[in-house]
Amino acid sequence: MITSYRQSDKPSSEWFYTIDEGIHIHWLAVKYNNKMSYKDRVGAFFKFALKAGRKAINIGGDIIFATSTPLTIAIPAVKAKKKLKVPMVFEVRDLWPELPIAMGAIKSPILIWMAKRLEKYAYFNAEHVIGLSPGMSEGVARTGYPKEQISTVPNSCDLDVFNPETVDGNPFRESQEWLGDRPLVIYAGTLGHINGVSYLADLAAKTYEISPEVRFLVIGAGVDDEKVRNRALELGVLNKNFFMFERVAKNEIPDVFAAATVSTSLFINLQEMWANSANKFFDALAAGKPIAINYGGWQADIFKSDQIGVILPAEPTEQAASMLVDLINDEEQLKSCGRNARRVAQRDFSRDKLAEELIAVLELVHTKNK
Numbered sequence: 001m002i003t004s005y006r007q008s009d010k011p012s013s014e015w016f017y018t019i020d021e022g023i024h025i026h027w028l029a030v031k032y033n034n035k036m037s038y039k040d041r042v043g044a045f046f047k048f049a050l051k052a053g054r055k056a057i058n059i060g061g062d063i064i065f066a067t068s069t070p071l072t073i074a075i076p077a078v079k080a081k082k083k084l085k086v087p088m089v090f091e092v093r094d095l096w097p098e099l100p101i102a103m104g105a106i107k108s109p110i111l112i113w114m115a116k117r118l119e120k121y122a123y124f125n126a127e128h129v130i131g132l133s134p135g136m137s138e139g140v141a142r143t144g145y146p147k148e149q150i151s152t153v154p155n156s157c158d159l160d161v162f163n164p165e166t167v168d169g170n171p172f173r174e175s176q177e178w179l180g181d182r183p184l185v186i187y188a189g190t191l192g193h194i195n196g197v198s199y200l201a202d203l204a205a206k207t208y209e210i211s212p213e214v215r216f217l218v219i220g221a222g223v224d225d226e227k228v229r230n231r232a233l234e235l236g237v238l239n240k241n242f243f244m245f246e247r248v249a250k251n252e253i254p255d256v257f258a259a260a261t262v263s264t265s266l267f268i269n270l271q272e273m274w275a276n277s278a279n280k281f282f283d284a285l286a287a288g289k290p291i292a293i294n295y296g297g298w299q300a301d302i303f304k305s306d307q308i309g310v311i312l313p314a315e316p317t318e319q320a321a322s323m324l325v326d327l328i329n330d331e332e333q334l335k336s337c338g339r340n341a342r343r344v345a346q347r348d349f350s351r352d353k354l355a356e357e358l359i360a361v362l363e364l365v366h367t368k369n370k
Helices: 038-059 071-084 098-103 109-124 134-141 170-175 198-210 225-235 250-259 271-275 279-287 298-306 318-329 331-348 351-368
Strands: 002-005 015-020 023-029 064-068 088-092 128-131 150-152 184-188 215-219 242-245 262-265 291-293 309-311
Touching: 002 038, 023 038, 038 071, 064 071, 071 088, 071 109, 088 134, 088 351, 098 109, 098 271, 128 134, 128 351, 134 150, 134 271, 170 250, 184 250, 184 279, 198 215, 198 225, 198 242, 198 318, 215 250, 225 242, 250 279, 262 279, 262 318, 271 298, 279 291, 279 331, 291 298, 298 309, 298 331, 309 318, 318 331
Parallel strands: 002 023, 064 088, 088 128, 128 150, 184 215, 184 262, 215 242, 262 291, 291 309
Antiparallel strands: 015 023
């Protein structure tokens, strides 16, 4: 595996190597975080792309598996594929450049043209493409790439780590004076522009008016960190019924989910995001927690077919607060949604099952191109 290491200090230009659970990992230190400007982030992408290609060629292999974002991952992958004369499988984790264009992050006609050229370069140099959702696979097909060479393998649930039968949320609740046995709504993930987590601050303010005991917790960091904090401060809910933790130790995240009454997955009101496959959604499924989202698409379809929670309005209206409070106050519905969420996790998103599907694609491509 060739990947990058995000360090806060000035990054080194040197590679380093580890073996983690049998996986040989080559790390390149690249300074990167969600608070960086688009220009600086693109610079980080290209730095990694230029150095990763040479490293991949030196290591060698029977097949190249390249996973994006960013699309620039295709540059070292295709370079290594051609030099080593091996097949490549490209995994699409976000529809780029469709999303940054829709958000206005890429406005120049020349840059849009270049980005779309890079997209086709990535797909059409691959023997097979994997999309993380049905919408992503459809997006790949819209470029003209053969449908028979596209597979959908979504994000997965870690059923053991988030097992509701073995993970206890009570110690976390007891450690937070503001929480105790009150209802808890959580958001655990990146605070990026596209996530629109200010929605939760507005929702907390409206919820306080009808159910002041409900607590909201945001765990994460990103470019919108101050925006969310300032919005909560402006609304008078920061550290009242709305709390923010920049980070929690990775091994404590399952405890937070276990302590939650409802987990959330949020996006700004942008239809292009409906194909997304957010990790926090799958963690909530694995934890057997009712989920609240504010967008449509393939994940919303699961809500409709399997009753795993509530789809809130795209804007944080009084109706949204009422819908959330109604869910929280209905003990039977909470239990039912939680059981359904865990069942969906086991049925459709088991990590072992989806890993087998991915391996099957890799083996098929390798066998066909011997």
